[in-house]
Amino acid sequence: DAGVTQSPTHLIKTRGQQVTLRCSPISGHKSVSWYQQVLGQGPQFIFQYYEKEERGRGNFPDRFSARQFPNYSSELNVNALLLGDSALYLCASSLDPGGNQPQHFGDGTRLSIL
Amino acid sequence: AQRVTQPEKLLSVFKGAPVELKCNYSYSGSPELFWYVQYSRQRLQLLLRHISRESIKGFTADLNKGETSFHLKKPFAQEEDSAMYYCALRGSQGNLIFGKGTKLSVKP
Numbered sequence: 001d002a003g004v005t006q007s008p009t010h011l012i013k014t015r016g017q018q019v020t021l022r023c024s025p026i027s028g029h030k031s032v033s034w035y036q037q038v039l040g041q042g043p044q045f046i047f048q049y050y051e052k053e054e055r056g057r058g059n060f061p062d063r064f065s066a067r068q069f070p071n072y073s074s075e076l077n078v079n080a081l082l083l084g085d086s087a088l089y090l091c092a093s094s095l096d097p098g099g100n101q102p103q104h105f106g107d108g109t110r111l112s113i114l
Numbered sequence: 115a116q117r118v119t120q121p122e123k124l125l126s127v128f129k130g131a132p133v134e135l136k137c138n139y140s141y142s143g144s145p146e147l148f149w150y151v152q153y154s155r156q157r158l159q160l161l162l163r164h165i166s167r168e169s170i171k172g173f174t175a176d177l178n179k180g181e182t183s184f185h186l187k188k189p190f191a192q193e194e195d196s197a198m199y200y201c202a203l204r205g206s207q208g209n210l211i212f213g214k215g216t217k218l219s220v221k222p
Contacts, residue, residue, distance in 0.1 A: 003157075033209060042118075042200050042212030043158070056207030090158065097208040100165055102148065105158040 002026075004093050004106035012112045013081050021076045021109045025093030031055070032074040033103060034066055035090040043090055049074055050097045078111075086113045116141050118203050120213035127191050128221050135186040135216050137175075137201030146204035147184040149175055150212075153197045161186075161199070171195070191220045 005024045013019050025032050031050040035043035048056035049068035063079045072093075078085055088110050092103035117140040127133055139145055149161040162170045164177040164184060175186045184201060198217050202210040 031208075035210075040214070042202075042214050043210070045205065045207075045209035045211065048207060048209055056205075056209050058209065092210075100146070100163075102160045102163060103210060104160070105150075107157045 006106040010110045018079045023074045023091030029093035031094045031097040033092045034076045037088040118213035120216050122216045124217045126219040133188045133191045137184045139203050148202040150200045151197050193220045196220045
């Protein structure tokens with residue numbers, strides 16, 4: 001089992017640009033969540049998707065958007081990048097969004113904004 | 115408000131000493147709590163969850179609803195326990211709400 005895979009591992013962008021991050025969940029997992037982790041902090045919830053529908057949204061601006069595909073993989077898009085968007089972006093998958101299902105995390109994408 | 119507080123940024127102990135990593139939460143309703151660990155250069159991974167009432171790698175955590183705490187304990191720390199530990203609460207949207215984390219350093 002490959003676990004949750006994310007791409008790319010590192011990314012450097014400049015202010016104002018747009019970025020797309022990708023995530024493939026563990027086989028059989030239908031729920032994908034995105035988190036932002038800035039240095040010195042715990043991960044902060046951005047989105048949760050289940051069966052291609054948004055099931056939850058954290059306190060992030062509309063510049064952040066996401067989607068989930070029929071194969072349950074997911075993309076996170078961030079527009080008009082700001083310096084403050086520099087962070088590690090984590091994807092987590094679970095069998096479903098509720099109940100007692102734990103979330104399994106990927107290695108993350110390190111995004112640096114210049 | 116749904117919140118997780120880990121009051122210690124860094125905890126340093128000697129090998130063989132007991133360890134307690136503190137976690138307090140704020141949640142109205144029946145909480146679901148987790149401990150995640152991140153070893154150096156590895157991904158965040160689930161250590162244990164209160165609903166399983168299990169012991170993983172010698173660690174245990176008991177949910178105390180009266181004190182709204184879920185402290186992580188181990189009677190005898192090992193050097194390989196050195197890592198970043200995050201306490202997390204299942205939020206109302208099914209998301210995880212993390213504390214800021216505690217870095218555990220076990221010295222030889």
